[in-house]
Amino acid sequence: MGQDIRGKIAYITGGSSGIGKATARQFAKEGIHIGIIARNPDKLAKIKEALAGYDVNVVTCSADISKQEEVKTAVQTLEQQLGKADILINNAGISEYGNFQEMDEETWKHIFEVNVFGTYHMLKEVLPHLSGKQKGDIFNISSSNGLKATAGSTAYSASKFAVQGLSEALMQEVRTDNIRVFTMNPSLVATELVFGDELEEQNEEKYMQPEDIAEYIAAQLKLNQRIFIKQSAQWATNPF
Template sequence: MENITGKRALVTGGAKGLGKAIAVALAKEGVHVAITGRNEIALKQTAAELTALGTEVTYAVFDVSDNEAVQQGIKNLNETFGNFDILVNNAGISSFASVMEMDVQDWTAIINVNLMGTYFVTKAVLPQLIEKNQGDIIMVSSTAGLNGAATTSAYSASKFGVIGFADSLMREVRKNNIRVCTLTPSTIASDMSIDLGLTDGDPEKVLQPEDFAELVIANLKLPKRAMLKSASLWSTNP
């Protein structure tokens, strides 16, 4: 098993939900963590909780769909916190409606955050991983990125897009010892899934963010010569 203690990770959307659980799990492994998002109050609160776990923690406020803000935000983090070994592209939004019902702005926003945001952040972090000749990039897609459903056209298009981006990137950078892994979870209890009415969050029935974080950590601990290309996580008793 790889030892990840002392590595530096960037978790987008790390203040709550899946991203927060991943940040907590990383901090418990002794990984230094930077979390990002748009809500500074939530970031500050989560950063304080992470710091109490005894690792180095910072946060940055930027919208992943704004490329200029992303490039500047990552540059600032590199100057104040250091270069990254691990990138978790987790930030995302969702709303469901039929193609005819959803307006163009909402449809575009989902693509801009989930797909373009993943591309912008990856492009900002990739040079430092290539320079180190090592690194891990984890993409949070969704089972909605494997199959469409009525009312999920924007979300599915964005999450299918993340899989295509990741598959190409993986083939491009594995020669640099950079692993690219795409995770496609089914419903997990979070503000997103509860607000969408997908679950009531009952831990007896639905995956919890901590379950997903365990998969992320297990992936990072694989021997360096091995790469989990993709994995789908489902509840056993929905």
């Protein structure tokens, strides 16, 4: 049989929009207490209000995950107000598309600072929680672009390939502590990251939705602790 996830504590980055927001809502339905880290205080206030009707504790922190000191402060706040994490969802990320020769160095660096070093910073602060409990779950949200690069995505694809390598090596290191590392690689998901202000115009019957990813995350968590899905890819059935 699978395991009961009610009462666990999850930290989610980028939890005020997109996949992170949907995951926070799904976790609230499942009875998981939630710590949300994101940059925008207004969006954080809205998601906290939206989750107020669920019988779970919700704590939010505004932080830029590319900055180690901000991550450290945020994680300390979540630990003090919520408790040490059982689950870490590394979801926050940014993208920028353009031909290699057209993209400047600062943009390249910033993508890596958020997508790669942001994940690193969170792992560095939260992994001791899981190691101390000798049990836990880490979800690193990569991308289909982290499995197969596409033209115009040199920086984004490179950052997501880096997340793949980090996840693979970390998974081997922490298995002996009963910590599971899941790497997820969704293709196009109807989020602000992809569609921006035109999000509401997207066809929900065609495009993969953040809620689809959130439901899958919850299902993986319920697997018996002796098993996990190391790497998976999520695709829309017929988006054309």
